[in-house]
Amino acid sequence: MSGNMNLTLKVWRQKNSNAKGELVDFKVNDISPDMSFLEMFDVLNERLVSENTDPIAFDHDCREGICGMCSMFIDGRPHGPKDGITTCQLHMRSFKDGDTITVEPWRAQAFPVIKDLVVDRTAFDRIIAAGGYISVNTGNAQDANCLPISKDNADESFAAAACIGCGACVATCKNASAMLFVSAKVSQLALLPQGEPEKQSRVLNMVAQMDAEGFGSCTNTGACEAECPKGISLSNIARMNREYLGAQFCSEK
């Protein structure tokens, strides 16, 4: 079809977590500009399977931009060149015929490569398990006005809760820092009355786990906020710093 593209992909191939990986060149031809980036990988993988070659492993699930599974570092940016979207929402019309596209996995000590473009993000799960919850059942939805929450706090909490835990913030950060992710999770609970009673122990435990996982520290470059597909704000990081320092200096423990 006219308008279809021929592209060169440089894709990270790595057999398993212990193997040494390398960038491998693949030619893909006749790619429709209406395909998503992952569909282009599907086309390539079908060809690789038909050629009896190992298909390229990559994470994906909902392909609607809400699950946080897809995780490709495309031409030096997590989720590719467009702002505010995940890889699955990136379409081939964002590229030009003849382009060479480099695709790498998220790179962080805390996100070891499992295979090819798939990385192990259970470090995030362990951070959540360290305190990203409310310990008691908060019950059914309250009667209106029974539990007053200011609109501003509700909005900010909701904005922080939009984090899908994809790890783009870690991937793009020059220090592989997880501050944006952790601060979003700390904020969404700290801003609401249900999360308030545990907010000190929560921030202390989650930051301790974040450090134990080997993520770097925050230089405030703002790269995470710029690349976040959900637009999580840097103000969450300031809030977490506040909560953390406040809890360390003022809590009785």
Added chain:
Amino acid sequence: MNWVTKTFTSSIGQKFIMAITGLFLISFLLVHCFLNALIFFNDGGKIFDKGAEFMATNPIIRVVEIVLFAGLLLHIIRAYLLMNKNNKSRPVKYAVQNGKANSKWYSRSMGLLGTLLLMFLIVHLKHFWVVSRFTDEISSGKETLFNEMKEVFENPMVIVVYTLAMFSLAYHLMHGFQSAFQTLGFNHKKYTPLIKSLGLMFSIIIPLIFALMPLAMHFNFIK
């Protein structure tokens, strides 16, 4: 681990140290800049040398000087430890990383800019601090600090080094000033824009005034 150790070994606690010492060094820059700007009275260094003598003899300033060096060392050592740790947080680097798409180059180069400043600082301390503190040239009245400045700034290489160093300082401050407030948790809809513009102004004006000093002396605008 007690809570103090725990706080200051955590990633946030280490950044807290960077922010506090950074802001302290910013306050030092302000004092240093305005005292040195006394040379612009262009009175053969009379007022400037009076200021220099006060700084050299006042006991409170002597104590603050020790705090200043402690803060400086803490800022430098902590920075290199953090850089080392952050480097280890990504053992395998990206083949392609498009940093300029999402952040300012100087925010990603604080280590490099800081290292350039450290190198400058060694030269700068040797030029003036060592001479005024560890030789008796100035205290004995044989020489004034103003004349010392004139002498040092005769060398064109010194002018180049000092001017380039002030560019490093400007970019280091452009990120550092506002970043320190964010690290301390100070992010507010009303005040953050103010801090950011104040920081930008500070990062341009202070290094500019500093850079003008050797230039003005070298080209004999100040006699």
